[in-house]
Amino acid sequence: LAKTTQPISMDSYEGQEVNITCSHNNIATNDYITWYQQFPSQGPRFIIQGYKTKVTNEVASLFIPADRKSSTLSLPRVSLSDTAVYYCLVGDNNAGNMLTFGGGTRLMVKP
Amino acid sequence: DAGVTQSPTHLIKTRGQQVTLRCSPKSGHDTVSWYQQALGQGPQFIFQYYEEEERQRGNFPDRFSGHQFPNYSSELNVNALLLGDSALYLCASSPLAGRTYEQYFGPGTRLTVT
Numbered sequence: 111l112a113k114t115t116q117p118i119s120m121d122s123y124e125g126q127e128v129n130i131t132c133s134h135n136n137i138a139t140n141d142y143i144t145w146y147q148q149f150p151s152q153g154p155r156f157i158i159q160g161y162k163t164k165v166t167n168e169v170a171s172l173f174i175p176a177d178r179k180s181s182t183l184s185l186p187r188v189s190l191s192d193t194a195v196y197y198c199l200v201g202d203n204n205a206g207n208m209l210t211f212g213g214g215t216r217l218m219v220k221p
Numbered sequence: 222d223a224g225v226t227q228s229p230t231h232l233i234k235t236r237g238q239q240v241t242l243r244c245s246p247k248s249g250h251d252t253v254s255w256y257q258q259a260l261g262q263g264p265q266f267i268f269q270y271y272e273e274e275e276r277q278r279g280n281f282p283d284r285f286s287g288h289q290f291p292n293y294s295s296e297l298n299v300n301a302l303l304l305g306d307s308a309l310y311l312c313a314s315s316p317l318a319g320r321t322y323e324q325y326f327g328p329g330t331r332l333t334v335t
Contacts, residue, residue: 144323153225153311153326154264197263208254208277209313209324211263 114198119216128185130215132198135179143174143181146197148214154197158183185217193219223248225314225327233333234302242297242330246314252276253295254324255287256311264311270295299332307334 115133122128134143142161146154158165160172160181171184185192195214226245234240246253252271256264266279270289289295293314299306309331313324 151309151328151331153313153329155326156323159323208266208269208279209256209264210266211256214263 114200114212116196116198116212116215118213119218121218121220122188123220124189125187128188128192128217128219130183130185130196130198130217131180132183132200133180134198134200137178137200138202140202141178141200142202143172143178144199144201145170145172145183146199146209146211148195148197149193154211157196188217188219190219190221193217225312225325227310227312227327227330229330230328231331231333233335235335236302236304238302239298239300240302240332242299242310242312242332243294244297244312244314244327245294246312247325250314250316250325251293252315253289253293254313254315255295255297256313256326257281257306258309258311258329260308267297302334304334307332 142159144159145157147157148154158167158170158172160174162174165172173182195216197211197214225247228243254269255267257267258264267281267285268278268287269276273289284300286298309329311326311329313326315324
């Protein structure tokens with residue numbers, strides 16, 4: 111499985127756009143990029159998944175450049191409730207549902 | 222539609238004891254995975270159950286075992302507890318035929334071994 115690297119922590123203020131970048135230099139052709147969000151004392155929650163270019167849903171956008179060696183999760187106009195740990199995962203959708211989490215990025219949103 | 226439920230919420234055990242944790246998957250899901258999350262770290266995959274059989278296993282010793290019932294609910298058993306087994310144990314469910322990386326997690330069981 112491709113190894114991912116993302117910042118350990120980030121700080122932001124309410125109303126700002128937050129971009130969290132994940133590096134995955136060894137991504138394979140069949141790999142998808144998925145982001146999960148985890149609040150304290152809760153299980154992770156699926157946010158968004160993509161293969162290439164840009165994906166947008168009601169929560170976030172995911173930008174993937176042509177070489178797919180990195181990806182950026184974009185959270186528009188964050189609020190205090192977006193304070194959480196964000197995990198970037200890379201893997202083959204046929205890998206049998208096993209998720210490999212790294213250390214994640216701890217996002218702190220300040221008032 | 223209930224999501225993934227886990228019981229108990231919290232548990233305190235002594236070294237050497239055995240523990241059983243329980244999980245009910247989201248309605249319509251047939252695959253259950255278990256993860257261990259130590260404080261400050263990401264979840265680590267323990268194993269996955271489908272059709273009442275262990276389908277995949279992570280790098281965990283045989284002290285960790287599981288079971289899946291005909292109604293798709295699952296149990297995680299840990300024998301001979303060690304202090305290092307203290308963690309949040311998460312259960313996740315998904316439809317095997319669905320998108321692999323969209324799994325639904327329960328709130329977890331916080332296990333403390335003293």
